[in-house]
Amino acid sequence: MKRFPFVLLLIFVFIYSISTSHAAPSSNSATFSIFDILFIGAIIFFIVRALRGRTSRNNNPKDDWTLGGKDQDSYSPTASNEPRTTPGADKITSLYPEQTTHKGLRPIEMSDPNFTEGDFLAAAREVFSTVQQAKANEELEQIEFLMDKAMLNQLQEDIATWRKEGKRVQLDSATIHSALVADAIQQMGTDCITVKFEATLDRTFLPVDVEGEPEPVHETVTEYWRFMRNIGEAAWQLIGVYDADEYEE
Incomplete structure (x- = not known):
């Protein structure tokens, strides 16, 4: 075209x-x-x-x-x-925050602009180490503000069991290999987050009587620690500790 x-x-x-x-020949004209x-x-x-x-x-x-x-x-x-x-x-700088690990954290982030998953997990790691040390030292009264009454009673029962067996515990080291959000939910006026810990605990069980022999124990654990707070409050409390079998149930 x-x-x-x-x-x-x-x-x-x-x-x-x-x-x-x-x-015609006349075509040579000017016309x-x-x-x-x-x-x-x-x-x-x-x-x-x-x-x-x-x-x-x-x-x-x-x-x-x-x-x-x-x-x-x-x-x-x-x-x-x-x-x-x-x-x-x-x-x-992105207009929207990066996607969090667990979608259940989104409502918590929306209601609390100061909440970040990284800061929460860092604090949860500190609680894990602090509770392990206080439990071994039998000094739970110093950290009871970190947990609710039911959790405090559970830890006290663990210490009582050791005592009945004629043992006390010395914590040599607590190494956290990973800490991830396993579950998160906001309901009935509360925020609830469960953290999956994979850690190694090196402990020595010492006999209460001088005659016994120390028993070193190297243990790799997978535990789920559940934290809760009222919406609008800053402080979290530990409300439960579960092993893998208990949590899956």
Whole structure:
């Protein structure tokens, strides 16, 4: 279709050449025949059309167009799909926070702008180590503010069991290998988060009587520690500790 004007021009030239070859000898006069006028008009028409087409093409945007300012990489729809680094991309702050590990944390984050999963897990690690040490030292009264009454009673029962067996415990080390949010829920005016701990406890069970022998115990544990608070309050309390079998039930 783009070559149609050129073909039409050739037809005009052909007709003109035939007409001039059959014209009378008087055609050398100063007057123009009808074919002369048509031929000249056709040439002018095609020249104007060609110039307008070229101007229109120059004004149209390129197929390989760019987007962005002078300091930005260009965007090309025909370019390769390989990833490209934009200058200053490392300084961009996302409008939305990064996705948290557990979706149940989202309502807690929305109601408490100061809450972050990282800070919570760091505090949970501290509680884990502190409780293990206080339990071994039989000093639970110093940390009872960290837990509710039921949790305190459970730990006291563990100490009482050791005593009945004629043992006391020395905590040599408590190494936390991982601490992850296993469950999180906000309901009935409370926030509740369960943390899965994988840790190694090195303890020495010492006999209450001097005659017994120390019994070193190296134990790898997987436990689920549950924390709860009232919505709007900052302080969390430990309300339960479960091993893997108890938690799965």
